[in-house]
Amino acid sequence: MGRSGALLLAAGLLAVTAPPTVAGAAAVPRIDLKVLVVDDGGGAVDAVESELKGSGVPYTVVELDKPGRPVIDAAFLHDTVDGRPRAKYQGVVLPSADPFGAGSAEMAALALYEQTFGVRQVDAYSWAHPGVGLDYTSDGGYAGTLDGVDAAVTPAGKAGPFGYLDGAVEFEDNSPSVGESYGYAGRPRDGFTSYLDMPVAGDGGGRASLVGEYAHDGRRELVVTFAYNRHQRQFRLLARGIVEWLTQGVHLGQSRNYFSVHIDDVFAPDSRWDTELNCTPGDFDCGDGEGAGTVPVRMTAADAQFAAQWQRSSDFTLDMVYNAGAGEEWKAENGGSDPLTTQLLADKAAYRWVNHTYTHPFLGCVQDTSTVPWQCAKDAAGATLWMSRADISAQIRDNHNWAAGKGLSVDRTELVTGEHSGLKTLPQQPVDNPNLGPALADNGVKWVASDNSREPVQRAVGSARTVPRHPMNVYYNVGTAAEMADEYNWIYSREADGGSGVCETNPGSTCLEEPLDTDTGYADYIVPQEARTALGHVMANDPRPHYVHQSNLAEERILYPVLDQVLGDYRALFADNTPVVNPRHRDTGTELARRAAWDKALADGRVTAYRIGRTVTVKAPGVVAPVSAPEGTRKQLFLGTAVFGTAYAGQRSAWTAPDALQQAVTLQLPA
Numbered sequence: 001m002g003r004s005g006a007l008l009l010a011a012g013l014l015a016v017t018a019p020p021t022v023a024g025a026a027a028v029p030r031i032d033l034k035v036l037v038v039d040d041g042g043g044a045v046d047a048v049e050s051e052l053k054g055s056g057v058p059y060t061v062v063e064l065d066k067p068g069r070p071v072i073d074a075a076f077l078h079d080t081v082d083g084r085p086r087a088k089y090q091g092v093v094l095p096s097a098d099p100f101g102a103g104s105a106e107m108a109a110l111a112l113y114e115q116t117f118g119v120r121q122v123d124a125y126s127w128a129h130p131g132v133g134l135d136y137t138s139d140g141g142y143a144g145t146l147d148g149v150d151a152a153v154t155p156a157g158k159a160g161p162f163g164y165l166d167g168a169v170e171f172e173d174n175s176p177s178v179g180e181s182y183g184y185a186g187r188p189r190d191g192f193t194s195y196l197d198m199p200v201a202g203d204g205g206g207r208a209s210l211v212g213e214y215a216h217d218g219r220r221e222l223v224v225t226f227a228y229n230r231h232q233r234q235f236r237l238l239a240r241g242i243v244e245w246l247t248q249g250v251h252l253g254q255s256r257n258y259f260s261v262h263i264d265d266v267f268a269p270d271s272r273w274d275t276e277l278n279c280t281p282g283d284f285d286c287g288d289g290e291g292a293g294t295v296p297v298r299m300t301a302a303d304a305q306f307a308a309q310w311q312r313s314s315d316f317t318l319d320m321v322y323n324a325g326a327g328e329e330w331k332a333e334n335g336g337s338d339p340l341t342t343q344l345l346a347d348k349a350a351y352r353w354v355n356h357t358y359t360h361p362f363l364g365c366v367q368d369t370s371t372v373p374w375q376c377a378k379d380a381a382g383a384t385l386w387m388s389r390a391d392i393s394a395q396i397r398d399n400h401n402w403a404a405g406k407g408l409s410v411d412r413t414e415l416v417t418g419e420h421s422g423l424k425t426l427p428q429q430p431v432d433n434p435n436l437g438p439a440l441a442d443n444g445v446k447w448v449a450s451d452n453s454r455e456p457v458q459r460a461v462g463s464a465r466t467v468p469r470h471p472m473n474v475y476y477n478v479g480t481a482a483e484m485a486d487e488y489n490w491i492y493s494r495e496a497d498g499g500s501g502v503c504e505t506n507p508g509s510t511c512l513e514e515p516l517d518t519d520t521g522y523a524d525y526i527v528p529q530e531a532r533t534a535l536g537h538v539m540a541n542d543p544r545p546h547y548v549h550q551s552n553l554a555e556e557r558i559l560y561p562v563l564d565q566v567l568g569d570y571r572a573l574f575a576d577n578t579p580v581v582n583p584r585h586r587d588t589g590t591e592l593a594r595r596a597a598w599d600k601a602l603a604d605g606r607v608t609a610y611r612i613g614r615t616v617t618v619k620a621p622g623v624v625a626p627v628s629a630p631e632g633t634r635k636q637l638f639l640g641t642a643v644f645g646t647a648y649a650g651q652r653s654a655w656t657a658p659d660a661l662q663q664a665v666t667l668q669l670p671a
Contacts, residue, residue, distance in 0.1 A: 029085040029117055033252050033609040033616075035059040036088075038072070040095035044124035047230040048093050051239040054541050056253030056595065056626045058602050058609075060089070064099060072106040077113040087117040090611070091246035097123045097132050097221065115218040122222045122246050128186025132223045133214035135187040141208045142185040142200045146226055148173035149198050151210055151234070157195030160213075161245035162238065164578040164649035169196060171226075171234050174532075181234070183210060183226025191215045192223075196238065211238065213245070222246065233532075236539040237573060240649060244628075250616060250669065252609055254626040254653035255541035256581045257574070259316075259534070260588065261563065262449075262469060262547040264416065265476070266320045267327025267341055268360055269296035270551040273477045275486045278500070280477045284369035297479040297551035298330070301339035307553055308347040310560060314567055317582055319545065320344070320351045321416045324402035325358035345406055352584050353403060353410045356418065357395040363387050363422035364433045376428055384429075392422065392439035400443070414585040415440065416449040416469075416547075423450055423461065437462020447589035452544055458592040467589040470537060470546045473530050474562060479555030481522035488526060489515040522558065531565035538570060538580065543588045578649040594655055597623045616667040618656075625665060628653040632670030638662060 035052055037059050039045050052059045062069055070076055078087050092110060100106045114121055128134040128141055137143040151169040153162045171181050185198050185208035194209035214221045222245050228235040240255060271282045274293030279286035281293040299307075311317060331338040344351075357363070365376035366385040377385045396415060403410040417423070422436035440448060441463050448461055452468035459466050478484040493499025493515045503511035516525055534546055552559035570580055583591065601607050601623045609618040609625075618625050627644075628651050634641040638661050645654035656665050 027084045028613045029087055030081060031087045031090050031117060031119070031611045033058065033090055033247075033250070033611065033618075034088065035091045035093060035246065035251075036077075037061045037093045038064060038095065038099060040064045040099055042095055042125065043229040044224070044227060045093060045095050047228055047235050047239070048122065048124055048242060050230040051243055052253070055243065055255040056598050056602075057243060057247070057251050058253075058607065059093075064095070073109045074113070077109060078117065084612075085117075086610075087113070087119060089119065090248075090251070091119060092121045093124060093246070094121060095124050096126045097223070111217070111219060114220075120220045120222065120246055120248065122224070122242060124224060125227055126184075126223055126225055128184040128208075128225050130189060132221065132225075133189050133192030133212070133216065134209060134223070134225070135189060137184050137186055137208075140187050140200060140202055140206070142198070144182065145179050146171045146181040146183045146198075147179060151196055151198040153196055154194050156193050157211075157241075160195060161241035162195055164240060164575050165237060166573055166575050168573065169234055169237050172232055181227060181232065185210055186225065188212060195222075195241075231536065233536070233539070236536065244651065247628075249628070249630045249651060250611055251628050252607070252618070252626060254628050254648075254655075256543070256648060257538050257541070257570070257578065258543040258583060258588075259538045259566065259570075259580045260319060260543075260545035260582055260584070262319045262321045262354065262416065262545050262585075263550055263553060264321045264356060264547055265326070265360065265550045266299075266322040266344070266356070267330070268323040268550070269298040269326070269330060270549055271477050272297050272479065273475070273483050273487045275483060278490050284374065285372045293477075297477070297554050299340050299550050299554040301343040303554050303557065304340055304343035304347065306557065308350045311350055314563070316563070316567060316580075318351055319354050319584065321354045321356040321547070322399070322403070323356050323358065323360045323418075324399050326360055328402075329359070345408075348406070348408050353408045354414050354416055354585050355396060355399050355403070355410060355412070356416045358399040358402070359395065360418035361387070361391075361395060361421075362419060363392050363395070363417050363436060364425055364429050374428060386433050386435055387422075389435040389439045389442070392433070392435055393442045396439065396443040396445065411584075411586060412444045413446040415443075415445045415447065415464075416585075420449060420451045420454075423448075423455070423466070426454070432461060437464070440464045447586050449547075449585070458589070458596060465589055465593055467585055467592065468544050470534070470542075470544050472534065472546050472548050472562070473526065474548050474552050474559055476549035476551055478558070479551055481556055481558050482518045484526065484558055485516045485518040485521035488521070489518070523561065527561045527565060530562050531569065534562070534566050535569055538566065543581075543583055543591045545583075545585065545588060577647070594624060594626075598626060611669075614669040614671065616665075616669060618665040618667075619663065620657075620665075624655040624657045626653065626655050627665065627667070629667055630670060634668045636662075636666035636668060641668065 037049050039061050098107050126132050128137050149171045153165050153167045187208050188194050192212055192214045194212040196211035197207040197209050200208045210226050211224050214223050271280045272293040272295055273280050274291040277291045281289045281291040327341050368375045368377040379385055400412050422433045424431050446464050447467050448464050450466040450468050452470045456468050475487055490500050492503050492512045494504055494511050495501030497515050503509040548559050601620055607620045631652055633644040633652055635644040637659050644667055645652035658665055
């Protein structure tokens with residue numbers, strides 16, 4: 001490691017001693033908390049931009065190829081406000097080390113700006129060469145496909161911007177027939193500190209850098225030498241650290257790694273897939289409703305005991321989304337005894353409970369099932385017939401009252417309707433049931449679940465707001481791995497291979513190369529794929545819960561292998577200072593609502609935020625602001641100060657607003 005690398009480690013991630021004064025000016029400059037992104041249309045810049053946007057960091061984009069784009073010169077980059085020099089951007093993201101061409105005036109202006117104000121630059125994707133502080137790959141490095149490469153965070157990386165990672169960063173290799181990532185690994189020269197490296201063969205072996213900091217000419221560049229997109233795991237692992245390095249750990253916006261799992265239909269039985277009929281008996285589109293699948297899938301007391309034990313050993317809490325009335329009906333039909341309910345109530349404090357309506361009816365239009373697909377029933381005048389406000393309200397109220405009577409800790413502001421019904425259901429029901437919003441208000445519901453695959457954006461339903469949930473590809477109507485693989489084959493196999501052929505006609509679907517083996521397909525194919533998808537959501541600062549059904553905790557308990565892999569992979573990748581966050585329904589709704597309000601405030605130009613030396617000022621009238629800062633930061637109160645935010649991933653962050661009698665949030669950064 002060179003002298004500059006040692007100095008960086010000594011300073012840590014944040015260098016918040018007084019920023020450099022501008023030549024000829026006595027005042028410490030003001031650094032606005034906004035990032036400049038120079039976009040060439042490539043996947044690497046798009047990925048970094050997606051991280052900025054997703055975590056709420058303000059940024060300005062200059063599209064390189066757009067006619068009439070702004071010229072990046074001194075006037076574009078800095079000016080004077082109230083007699084104080086102002087840097088308009090706290091960091092710069094470029095497609096490469098010099099995207100403007102050799103000797104360009106724009107690159108010269110950026111270089112001088114970075115030197116003058118101590119602003120950092122990310123080179124989103126560069127090849128390894130001396131111009132970025134690396135030897136050519138021919139000098140003991142590597143150039144080529146990186147699929148499956150075992151890279152690792154270096155000690156400097158763990159002491160610096162990537163201290164939230166355990167160390168291992170394995171590059172994705174999802175298909176042996178497709179090259180998924182390409183890159184260059186070069187040996188560091190003087191002034192270069194490697195943060196992520198990989199083993200290389202050749203003379204002497206050793207390791208070469210894939211991500212590192214190049215300190216030179218009074219500037220600092222974060223050099224990334226592999227191609228990536230916003231979805232790839234290797235980028236998602238590094239994204240947080242790239243932003244923290246770029247902003248020196250002080251920025252608007254925050255992020256967490258969220259994972260919640262809703263178990264729908266608790267206490268109720270779920271219909272079973274019939275492997276011969278290739279449908280679910282009991283559904284109106286499954287012939288006469290007779291078949292082996294008429295035996296429902298329902299948890300037992302032993303399944304409930306296992307769920308409680310699994311939570312304890314996994315240090316993870318499930319959300320039990322319950323239908324009490326359906327459970328009472330089961331009890332009445334089975335001799336008046338229900339060991340499942342008895343066991344779940346005995347362990348009631350172990351879970352979070354969410355209202356799913358009393359008997360799980362469809363809360364939208366009255367369904368006319370005389371045709372396939374079903375249609376909304378009409379009255380004689382052609383008007384749509386809807387479930388009434390009174391009936392919807394009774395379903396919500398009765399389920400809540402049952403839970404309260406049993407001593408369950410249930411929040412009346414949270415609701416998941418059966419099949420997300422009552423909300424618009426395309427194509428048959430293009431609008432919400434007009435009686436839904438009033439019924440929600442009648443019962444104090446503020447957060448109602450929606451299906452993220454249909455409605456990913458939170459919206460208002462009367463006085464309530466939706467909470468989009470990710471459906472997991474672990475189906476509601478299966479209790480065994482073989483049933484799951486059989487139904488999966490039906491959906492995703494070509495007609496010539498015995499499937500439904502829907503994958504061939506639906507433009508949003510893809511077909512399996514060949515049907516899965518029903519004995520091994522679930523464990524070998526579906527579990528890894530579904531765990532990878534869910535972990536991708538976790539690492540993308542996405543608080544939306546995932547949902548499955550009680551049937552997936554019954555019989556062969558097929559959900560647990562997916563959850564075990566998600567949690568196991570996560571804990572192998574992230575350090576203890578970055579635990580998975582497990583929010584409940586209302587907290588997810590609040591987070592999404594705050595993000596929407598923040599994004600609008602940014603778009604409307606209502607946010608002003610800057611740093612002067614060790615003081616950060618944030619003015620955002622009408623909204624709470626997400627702010628991230630280093631450990632040791634304190635918030636200025638009307639009288640005195642207090643520790644700012646909560647600890648996560650080596651930083652502190654919070655949604656914050658001015659205290660009483662204050663007009664702005666003021667933070668004091670550590671020396």
